[in-house]
Amino acid sequence: MRLFFDAAPFRARSLRPAALLGALLVTATLAGCANDKDVLPPDEPAEKIYNEGLTLMRKGDLDGAAKRFEDIDKTHPYSEWARKALLMDTYVYYEAGKYDDAVAAGKRYLALHPGSQDAPYAQYLVASALYDGIPDISRDQRRTRQALDALDDVIRKYPNTEYAAGAKRKVEVARDQLAGKEMMIGRYYLEQRNYTGAINRFKVVITQYQTTRQTEEALMRLTEAYMAMGIVQEAQTAAAVLGYNYPDSPWYKDAYKLIQSRGLEPQENKASWISQSFKKMGLG
Template sequence: MLSKLKITLLLITFIFIWSCGDKTKKISEIVEVDMEMQMSNAYKEGYLELKRGDVLLAAKKFNEAELLFPQSAWAPQAAIMAAYSYYSQAYYNDTIYELERYLISYPNHKDKVYAHFILGMSFYQQIVDEKKDLKSILDSKEQFEIIIENYPKTEFAMNAKFKIDLINEILAAKEMYIARYYLKKTKWIPALNRFKIVLTDYDTTIYTEEALHRLVEINYRLGLIDESKKYANTLGYNYQSSDWYKNTYKVFNKNYRDAVKELQKDKKKKVGIIKRVKELFE
């Protein structure tokens, strides 16, 4: 009799737990549907505000959508849209904050490459003075290098390569600026080292020719003739028709330098004669 009572109680308890569990599950599903609807509405509001041009409100709505239902597949998309809203109106610091947070929160999201590109552009757009603002330049380059290394077949990779070329021009310009300063102050060794950096790190930039010539010039002044000739040969092999090569040729060829001076004198004489002839007919 007692065992039958126990069995009956166990069955009642099981039915009660099962019915409660089923009810909890249904409530959970209803809440989830409601949260998803609220998120969807907030996302739509954000999109509409972005189209209207109120990017601050748009970003706020996208953030709200993400917070309402962070487990949703749309949450990382809302985070990116918040960042893009800021980026569209040049709020670069806010853009950077949102994207860095997104990359930490959603490390495996499918749109990571887009986040890296906009992050790189946000740093790039803040480059004001290459002589001073080194951090923005390097941060930007880092993001574009991530794209080229990890997403080489995407449409962003080509844009990233182009941006890195421009960044390298900026970095090379900075090195040239410092090197010329040392050259002007006749500080040969620091100048030499800076011009070498241009050759080793930025050899595809427009500053390569001048850097080679300056290395020829400085080494020649220091009495390092073989070293000077080495750079002169490199310059001649790659840029034989350039003005920098002509200047380098003058460093070694005294007769050439004297001949150029004579030609300049003859030119001045001819100009003077022509001027006097003209005056006769005025």
């Protein structure tokens, strides 16, 4: 899912009189500030700089490529080459693993060129940079939520593109990550015998992340927590729903043994929030 780069010369549109006047004023201003070392006068054609950036990128010099693309933004800020260079900056930063820079460049591109034909790709790069920067499950998952939001934007705004298909695959991984975080905290509460706190965490998995691989364990842990609290009917329901939807799961075997150890059998209470949650998803 790579961008195909067109290095052919870009033919600029004719400037309208007002725009031409503005361009002349800019030129005059630059000439008057020639001694300002922060100003980079447009001595080189934008196309030449752009192609140099592409050459450096293909050689693997991503930092050098990013610098050349940035030069276009400084020396030819209102050109079509600047638009293309900003997109390339996003791509190069992403390839270099500089995800924060890729996100910043991509968001700037989308703010300046929301209707561009390359906007879907820019949005996908932003989402991918956030996704690839997802932290370890033991850390704060704010970035994972940001990645999920950005991926959802790709799917919602550009549903018929190849980027939407790629985003959907990444969404499932991101959702599993968030569910895994809830499970980690829930298990900790369970070990501390804070059963209410544990149940609340497992409930999030069941109600918000039910299609993830964490669901089976969440149902087993609900069985365990409810049994420890003496809320037998809910424990039986969790075990019954687990067995109905995942009959071959090792988590169901554990839940079944736990219920049987009390002389009981898994039995679903269809009025339970657990049963109702699965019915809403069409799984129960």
